[in-house]
Amino acid sequence: xxxxxxxxxxxxxxxxxxxxxxxxxxxxxxxxxxxxxxxxxxxxxxxxxxxxxxxxxxxxxxxxxxxxxxxxxxxxxxxxxxxxxxxxxxxxxxxxxxxxxxxxxxxxxxxxxxxxxxxxxxxxxxxxxxxxxxxxxxxxxxxxxxxxxxxxxxxxxxxxxxxxxxxxxxxxxxxxxxxxxxxxxxxxxxxxxxxxxxxxxxxxxxxxxxxxxxxxxxxxxxxxxxxxxxxxxxxxxxxxxxxxxxxxxxxxxxxxxxxxxxxxxxxxxxxxxxxxxxxxxxxxxxxxxxxxxxxxxxxxxxxxxxxxxxxxxxxxxxxxxxxxxxxxxxxxxxxxxxxxxxxxxxxxxxxxxxxxxxxxxxxxxxxxxxxxxxxxxxxxxxxxxxxxxxxxxxxxxxxxxxxxxxxxxxxxxxxxxxxxxxxxxxxxxxxxxxxxxxxxxxxxxxxxxxxxxxxxxxxxxxxxx
Amino acid sequence: xxxxxxxxxxxxxxxxxxxxxxxxxxxxxxxxxxxxxxxxxxxxxxxxxxxxxxxxxxxxxxxxxxxxxxxxxxxxxxxxxxxxxxxxxxxxxxxxxxxxxxxxxxxxxxxxxxxxxxxxxxxxxxxxxxxxxxxxxxxxxxxxxxxxxxxxxxxxxxxxxxxxxxxxxxxxxxxxxxxxxxxxxxxxxxxxxxxxxxxxxxxxxxxxxxxxxxxxxxxxxxxxxxxxxxxxxxxxxxxxxxxxxxxxxxxxxxxxxxxxxxxxxxxxxxxxxxxxxxxxxxxxxxxxxxxxxxxxxxxxxxxxxxxxxxxxxxxxxxxxxxxxxxxxxxxxxxxxxxxxxxxxxxxxxxxxxxxxxxxxxxxxxxxxxxxxxxxxxxxxxxxxxxxxxxxxxxxxxxxxxxxxxxxxxxxxxxxxxxxxxxxxxxxxxxxxxxxxxxxxxxxxxxxxxxxxxxxxxxxxxxxxxxxxxxxxxxxxxxxxxxxxxxxxxxxx
Numbered sequence: 038x039x040x041x042x043x044x045x046x047x048x049x050x051x052x053x054x055x056x057x058x059x060x061x062x063x064x065x066x067x068x069x070x071x072x073x074x075x076x077x078x079x080x081x082x083x084x085x086x087x088x089x090x091x092x093x094x095x096x097x098x099x100x101x102x103x104x105x106x107x108x109x110x111x112x113x114x115x116x117x118x119x120x121x122x123x124x125x126x127x128x129x130x131x132x133x134x135x136x137x138x139x140x141x142x143x144x145x146x147x148x149x150x151x152x153x154x155x156x157x158x159x160x161x162x163x164x165x166x167x168x169x170x171x172x173x174x175x176x177x178x179x180x181x182x183x184x185x186x187x188x189x190x191x192x193x194x195x196x197x198x199x200x201x202x203x204x205x206x207x208x209x210x211x212x213x214x215x216x217x218x219x220x221x222x223x224x225x226x227x228x229x230x231x232x233x234x235x236x237x238x239x240x241x242x243x244x245x246x247x248x249x250x251x252x253x254x255x256x257x258x259x260x261x262x263x264x265x266x267x268x269x270x271x272x273x274x275x276x277x278x279x280x281x282x283x284x285x286x287x288x289x290x291x292x293x294x295x296x297x298x299x300x301x302x303x304x305x306x307x308x309x310x311x312x313x314x315x316x317x318x319x320x321x322x323x324x325x326x327x328x329x330x331x332x333x334x335x336x337x338x339x340x341x342x343x344x345x346x347x348x349x350x351x352x353x354x355x356x357x358x359x360x361x362x363x364x365x366x367x368x369x370x371x372x373x374x375x376x377x378x379x380x381x382x383x384x385x386x387x388x389x390x391x392x393x394x395x396x397x398x399x400x401x402x403x404x405x406x407x408x409x410x411x412x413x414x415x416x417x418x419x420x421x422x423x424x425x426x427x428x429x430x431x432x433x434x435x436x437x438x439x440x441x442x443x444x445x446x447x448x449x450x451x452x453x454x455x456x457x458x459x460x461x462x463x464x465x466x467x468x469x470x471x472x473x474x475x476x477x478x479x480x481x482x483x484x485x486x487x488x489x490x491x492x493x494x495x496x497x498x499x500x501x502x
Numbered sequence: 503x504x505x506x507x508x509x510x511x512x513x514x515x516x517x518x519x520x521x522x523x524x525x526x527x528x529x530x531x532x533x534x535x536x537x538x539x540x541x542x543x544x545x546x547x548x549x550x551x552x553x554x555x556x557x558x559x560x561x562x563x564x565x566x567x568x569x570x571x572x573x574x575x576x577x578x579x580x581x582x583x584x585x586x587x588x589x590x591x592x593x594x595x596x597x598x599x600x601x602x603x604x605x606x607x608x609x610x611x612x613x614x615x616x617x618x619x620x621x622x623x624x625x626x627x628x629x630x631x632x633x634x635x636x637x638x639x640x641x642x643x644x645x646x647x648x649x650x651x652x653x654x655x656x657x658x659x660x661x662x663x664x665x666x667x668x669x670x671x672x673x674x675x676x677x678x679x680x681x682x683x684x685x686x687x688x689x690x691x692x693x694x695x696x697x698x699x700x701x702x703x704x705x706x707x708x709x710x711x712x713x714x715x716x717x718x719x720x721x722x723x724x725x726x727x728x729x730x731x732x733x734x735x736x737x738x739x740x741x742x743x744x745x746x747x748x749x750x751x752x753x754x755x756x757x758x759x760x761x762x763x764x765x766x767x768x769x770x771x772x773x774x775x776x777x778x779x780x781x782x783x784x785x786x787x788x789x790x791x792x793x794x795x796x797x798x799x800x801x802x803x804x805x806x807x808x809x810x811x812x813x814x815x816x817x818x819x820x821x822x823x824x825x826x827x828x829x830x831x832x833x834x835x836x837x838x839x840x841x842x843x844x845x846x847x848x849x850x851x852x853x854x855x856x857x858x859x860x861x862x863x864x865x866x867x868x869x870x871x872x873x874x875x876x877x878x879x880x881x882x883x884x885x886x887x888x889x890x891x892x893x894x895x896x897x898x899x900x901x902x903x904x905x906x907x908x909x910x911x912x913x914x915x916x917x918x919x920x921x922x923x924x925x926x927x928x929x930x931x932x933x934x935x936x937x938x939x940x941x942x943x944x945x946x947x948x949x950x951x952x953x954x955x956x957x958x959x960x961x962x963x964x965x966x967x968x969x970x971x972x973x974x975x976x977x978x979x980x981x982x983x984x985x986x987x988x989x990x991x992x993x994x
Contacts, residue, residue, distance in 0.1 A: 348573060348574075351573075401646075405646060410642060410645055410646055411639050411640075411643045412639075412643055416639065416642065420635075420679070421574065423679070423683065424574050424683060424686070427680075427683040427684075427686075427687060428687065430687065432680065432684065432710075435680050435683060436676075436680050439676035439677070439679050439680050440673075442672065442676060443669055443672045443673050443676055446668065446669065446672050447665070447669055450649065450665060450668060450669075453649075454653060454661055454664075454665070457650060457653065457654055458653040458654055458660070458661055458664075459661070492569075492570045492571050492576075495571055496571070496572065499572070499573065
């Protein structure tokens with residue numbers, strides 16, 4: 038019993054919060070502002086609590102297992118959710134269904150927690166669904182906007198499709214190996230055609246969730262349609278969680294197939310980086326722009342994953358940590374601007390520096406970090422990914438990755454150029470940022486600068502894996 | 503002395519600039535910071551000479567190493583040899599002059615000085631790093647300041663130039679990155695330059711990695727045909743920006759070509775030396791002839807920079823001790839000279855609001871100080887004895903002449919002929935602007951240099967004269983370091 042409480046601590050805390058929110062919702066109506074502050078405090082507690090009383094072990098006959106690395110990954114996701122609740126507070130306050138929004142978000146987070154901790158295919162599938170279906174409802178949260186419904190429809194259809202493929206892969210894998218336990222599958226793998234087929238189906242399902250090219254088509258429309266907070270959640274928290282389970286599945290469960298998936302990863306990484314970058318070049322809408330840039334970032338994550346050793350795990354976890362700060366900062370700035378001026382196009386940002394220097398510097402830091410330019414942390418994150426990828430010795434692969442950094446720099450500079458250099462008679466007016474938004478932006482900015490320079494953070498991740 | 507001071511002071515200055523209340527404070531903080539930095543560099547020079555005088559012949563002095571990441575094996579490993587000391591001095595001179603000539607900048611003063619000091623910080627860090635990863639980190643740090651300095655405070659087609667510069671330099675960085683990672687994995691997972699220099703790297707791998715590194719750094723130092731960002735970047739940048747770009751940033755590339763590519767991969771260097779010589783000879787001649795066609799003063803200096811930097815690459819390609827010493831002298835000399843050149847152009851432009859040679863004339867009458875400095879820097883550029891340009895170019899030619907086969911001789915002669923062309927365009931530019939009748943009556947109202955401009959010019963002219971009249975100290979600094987590199991190339 039005691040073990041049940043400590044090992045599943047994060048999940049239990051989230052579940053308790055979900056019930057608490059339900060009761061609040063049923064009870065007397067509360068003002069949005071105070072409800073939001075309560076939720077923010079709860080999420081902060083959740084994030085801080087994540088660092089205490091952690092144990093390693095497994096439950097329910099290895100269906101659920103946890104380790105210090107998994108706990109750290111969960112903490113990162115909690116941090117992402119906390120920052121989202123702060124960054125988008127302007128939008129959230131106006132929402133009529135604030136409690137429901139967080140109910141859905143926390144349910145999805147619960148699904149992700151179970152997913153990262155899953156020890157067999159069954160619970161993995163269940164938790165993946167739990168992490169997906171609430172998000173589809175969240176995408177539809179701008180109830181009056183047609184695009185929002187369209188995005189939700191696309192999301193639910195494509196994820197249903199990918200779930201179908203995943204289930205098919207699971208059943209084939211069960212047929213081929215006779216087990217659904219992550220610990221036992223690798224013992225049964227012998228690269229028979231049926232197993233390879235099963236693996237390809239599983240891989241495809243992951244590719245859908247991570248929007249790896251050529252399974253990325255849903256991404257841009259869904260990102261554009263959903264409210265900015267949901268887009269941020271999708272691109273940072275949701276993607277991060279899938280990347281975590283993807284890497285542990287590949288490394289632990291499908292380790293005997295290493296050579297095969299290395300080749301697959303190389304091809305897909307190159308395709309993802311190139312296509313993501315090329316499409317990002319032409320985007321006008323900031324959300325679509327960030328959507329394609331996040332596709333390209335996933336390509337870089339795949340470069341790191343191709344390492345297939347502990348360096349790969351470390352580099353990916355570290356990169357996602359930095360990515361949370363950088364991408365959330367970019368989305369946060371874009372959201373504040375779109376909330377108060379209704380403008381979402383890159384051209385609208387012209388002359389922004391004159392009126393909003395603080396937002397511009399945060400945006401610049403975030404974009405430079407995404408582009409991987411020092412002194413921001415993105416530089417270290419990206420270099421470690423590339424170093425991890427280079428360990429296998431594929432020079433062409435690394436050259437392509439490095440060249441993609443140039444292309445990505447070009448389009449990140451487009452935004453910076455609009456904000457800092459282009460002249461505009463009527464720039465967006467001075468934007469009022471509330472204290473919580475400002476605090477969250479400062480946290481993100483500090484994260485972007487410090488995570489790279491404070492090397493003990495990376496050492497800490499190393500000590501976990 | 504602890505070398506971390508060299509990056510600590512700029513860092514503190516930059517932070518202080520951010521916290522400063524008004525424009526006056528920003529300027530004075532920057533000036534004090536850069537003066538401290540100059541003082542520190544001179545202290546470093548003296549300490550370095552004293553240490554050497556006591557017979558300490560360790561390759562790197564004042565070494566310090568702080569562990570940063572254990573895997574991948576990255577350390578804050580610092581140390582200086584003669585080359586680094588010379589480059590650090592150069593950076594300090596240019597920084598102080600850059601701060602002074604920007605005194606009257608009105609637009610976003612705080613941001614301007616912050617970026618300027620950040621740019622210098624990157625250069626200091628680069629020159630003292632002995633760890634390739636950290637070296638790369640500092641090399642890359644300067645991308646943001648360069649981009650923003652040109653894009654925000656520049657003139658002309660500044661957005662285009664800023665973009666072109668950032669992307670081309672990023673391209674160079676990408677090549678360097680791949681090269682560094684190649685070195686890291688072939689040499690047993692180490693980024694350390696001193697460790698790598700004692701590791702035997704297989705010949706066939708050197709042949710792959712050397713061009714990556716040399717071309718990568720070559721982009722930074724305007725290796726022909728990767729020089730195209732130079733004219734646009736320099737001409738669009740604000741005065742201090744051009745001074746930094748040409749005076750320091752291009753030297754980062756030259757230093758990298760020598761310290762990283764040539765020193766660590768001697769087999770590769772020998773194999774590709776001929777190609778380097780051909781490319782740099784083309785750059786020297788092409789740069790010189792292209793300058794003849796220019797009418798804009800900034801373009802004149804930008805193209806002549808391509809030509810002058812070609813001499814340092816030529817020296818590296820010649821692979822003799824004297825030539826490499828000359829190449830390094832040329833880097834220092836060109837850094838001072840070109841910074842001064844851009845400073846003078848900036849001063850003239852601030853007054854006449856034109857940079858076109860044919861619209862000016864007779865400026866000697868209205869601003870004697872500025873035009874005198876203009877004369878000095880022009881004569882230095884065309885290699886008049888007594889000024890630094892002569893010393894540096896002469897050393898390169900002497901070193902080149904030591905290679906006595908026909909190919910090297912022809913390349914040397916071709917490069918030497920460019921001096922005639924240089925004389926033509928320099929004398930024409932100076933003659934048309936300074937001499938003759940006053941073309942525009944309104945120029946009579948113009949004032950001569952103010953105190954800050956005078957001080958900036960004096961600092962840089964002092965540097966040029968110190969090398970030109972007494973080149974011995976610089977030679978003492980550079981020659982042992984060049985010898986170390988040559989020993990490695992000769993396989994000793």
